[in-house]
Amino acid sequence: MEKQTLQLDILTPEKQVVSATVKFVAAPGAEGEFGVLPGHTDFFTLLKSGNVVFEDAGGSHHVAVSRGYAHVRAEAVSILVENAEKAEDIDIERAKKDMERWEQSCAGVTSEDPNFEIFQAKIERAKARIETAQRVAHR
Amino acid sequence: MGGLREIKRRIVSVKSTRQITKAMKMVAAAKLRKAQEAVAASRPYASKMAEVIGALGSVSEEAAHPLLAKREEKNVLLLVFSSDKGLCGAFNANVFKAVHNVIRENEGKGIHVSVIGKKGRDFWKRRNVTMEKAYVDYTRDINYQFAQKIAKDVIETFVHEKVDKIFMVYNKFRSAAVQDPTAVQLLPMEPAGGKNEDAAGGDMLFEPSAQAVLSAVLEKYVEVQVFQALIESWASENGSKLVAMDNATRNAGDMINGLTLQYNRARQAAITKELIEIVSGADALKS
Numbered sequence: 001m002e003k004q005t006l007q008l009d010i011l012t013p014e015k016q017v018v019s020a021t022v023k024f025v026a027a028p029g030a031e032g033e034f035g036v037l038p039g040h041t042d043f044f045t046l047l048k049s050g051n052v053v054f055e056d057a058g059g060s061h062h063v064a065v066s067r068g069y070a071h072v073r074a075e076a077v078s079i080l081v082e083n084a085e086k087a088e089d090i091d092i093e094r095a096k097k098d099m100e101r102w103e104q105s106c107a108g109v110t111s112e113d114p115n116f117e118i119f120q121a122k123i124e125r126a127k128a129r130i131e132t133a134q135r136v137a138h139r
Numbered sequence: 140m141g142g143l144r145e146i147k148r149r150i151v152s153v154k155s156t157r158q159i160t161k162a163m164k165m166v167a168a169a170k171l172r173k174a175q176e177a178v179a180a181s182r183p184y185a186s187k188m189a190e191v192i193g194a195l196g197s198v199s200e201e202a203a204h205p206l207l208a209k210r211e212e213k214n215v216l217l218l219v220f221s222s223d224k225g226l227c228g229a230f231n232a233n234v235f236k237a238v239h240n241v242i243r244e245n246e247g248k249g250i251h252v253s254v255i256g257k258k259g260r261d262f263w264k265r266r267n268v269t270m271e272k273a274y275v276d277y278t279r280d281i282n283y284q285f286a287q288k289i290a291k292d293v294i295e296t297f298v299h300e301k302v303d304k305i306f307m308v309y310n311k312f313r314s315a316a317v318q319d320p321t322a323v324q325l326l327p328m329e330p331a332g333g334k335n336e337d338a339a340g341g342d343m344l345f346e347p348s349a350q351a352v353l354s355a356v357l358e359k360y361v362e363v364q365v366f367q368a369l370i371e372s373w374a375s376e377n378g379s380k381l382v383a384m385d386n387a388t389r390n391a392g393d394m395i396n397g398l399t400l401q402y403n404r405a406r407q408a409a410i411t412k413e414l415i416e417i418v419s420g421a422d423a424l425k426s
Contacts, residue, residue: 011184013283013366014177031346044194045346046355069355071191078187080359082283 006038007076008054010063010084017084018063024055025077027070036072043072049124051132052079062087064132066125083125090133099126143409146402150395157391163226164384167377171315174374177281178312181367188356188363194343195353205298206357209327214249216271216302217241218293218325218365220309220372221259223278227376228383230310230318231258237320238308242268251302253293255369271296281373286366294361297326309368310375316382318375325364328357 008025010018026035028050047070052063068081106119219238221231242250253272254260260273272292277285296302305326310318345352 009183009187011187013181013184013286013363015180016183029346042343043346044191044343044352046352068359069191069352071187071194078191080184080187080191 004038005075006036008079009077010052010065010079010081012081012084017086018054018061020054020056022054022056024053026053027065027077027079028052029070036077039074040072040077042074045070045072047079047081049121049128051128051135052084062132062135064090064125064129066128067121085129085132087132087135090129092130092133095126095129095133099123099130102126143402143405146398146405150398150402153391153394153398157388157395160384160387160391164381164388167227167381167384171374171377171381174370174377175312177370178367178374181363181370185363185367188360191356192360195349195356204354204357206294206354206361207327210300210303212245212248212303214251214302214304215241215245216251216253216293216296216305217322218289218305218307218368219252219254219256219259219263220307220368221254221256221262222376223257223276225258226383227380230376230379231256231262233318233320234259234308234310235262237322241306241308241322249302251296253289255289255372278373281369283362283366286369287362289369290358290362290365293325293365294358307365307368309372310379312371312374312378315378318379323364323368325361328360 005021005023006025008018008020008022009016024035024037026033028048030046030048033050034045047065047068049066050064052065054061054063064085064087065079065081066083068079070080071078102119102122106116106123217238219234221234225231238252249269251269251271252263253274254263254270255274255277257275260270260275263270274285274289293305297305304324306322307325308320308322311321312318
């Protein structure tokens with residue numbers, strides 16, 4: 001019988017956001033969302049910014065993450081990103097304001113502008129935060 | 140009597156100096172705690188990162204990624220971590236000494252320097268080196284974004300073949316009292332040595348592709364290394380400052396004790412002198 005749980009770590013350079021024993025993890029891969037159950041094959045992927053969901057004994061939890069990558073093994077998942085916030089810590093009003101602000105600054109630049117990438121990433125991140133927060137709010 | 144007042148004034152002035160150094164010591168202690176927490180908090184990420192690089196080892200050997208490119212070393216860049224403010228003991232001097240050692244080892248090559256901190260900028264401005272970038276007034280924003288910015292600049296100089304090798308020189312944090320000035324090679328990245336990793340690349344899946352993953356991870360790895368150096372240096376700076384200010388406070392205390400003794404002696408001497416004058420005056424009247 002294989003182990004029925006996964007060790008999930010969500011890490012940012014500034015702190016460890018999540019360290020938990022979980023039954024299931026879903027994350028936004030660069031090529032589409034993927035889910036991981038215990039016993040998954042070794043796998044390495046880049047992540048888009050979005051929403052990570054995991055299920056532990058106490059139910060499911062949501063975490064907003066920025067771009068990064070994930071390392072999946074049979075018994076553990078490590079998610080390394082620049083920013084990660086648990087749904088309950090997100091200030092949705094602020095996230096919305098952020099999004100508006102970045103969209104405005106993005107409106108004036110073309111895709112050749114070196115800042116374009118940065119703005120896009122900021123918008124993506126704000127969007128991810130809003131979505132994550134809303135998911136929790138709607139339950 | 141003039142001497143008395145003079146000593147009194149000095150005591151007051153040393154006391155206020157002691158108050159200042161004491162306050163600075165407290166501030167350094169608080170910041171040190173924060174910095175140590177930051178160092179501890181960043182470790183899981185960094186070690187995970189190293190593990191991943193190890194797992195990618197087999198891929199990185201085949202790949203001719205620009206960050207792994209070994210070239211003839213004509214120009215060397217030193218990324219020097221110093222402080223913005225002084226009064227932190229031998230902190231900056233130690234780093235500069237380490238930098239001098241690296242320069243000596245790389246004699247004959249073009250030496251470029253990028254510095255973090257005002258002290259470093261002022262010091263290397265006057266030296267015979269090419270200053271690439273100087274990041275000053277950084278103490279307020281010691282965070283990952285700042286490290287990313289530095290990493291981006293260094294990667295650029297490396298990829299454009301302006302320099303062929305990059306070292307970071309910083310004070311590695313051991314404890315509040317002990318810091319090791321160290322120089323580590325940042326680029327070209329040494330291929331990860333851990334070949335006997337359990338996750339030997341062979342049967343691992345990569346998405347979108349091993350190449351894409353590798354280049355994303357390598358860049359991140361540079362960022363993380365810069366970030367680690369940055370916070371270690373910050374912790375060292377405050378540790379060094381703490382010790383320096385502790386010594387200064389103690390010295391001021393010693394000085395106050397000495398001066399107080401001197402003051403009391405002088406006062407006693409004055410009193411004795413006055414008494415003698417009175418007694419001898421009385422004697423003169425009697426006879």
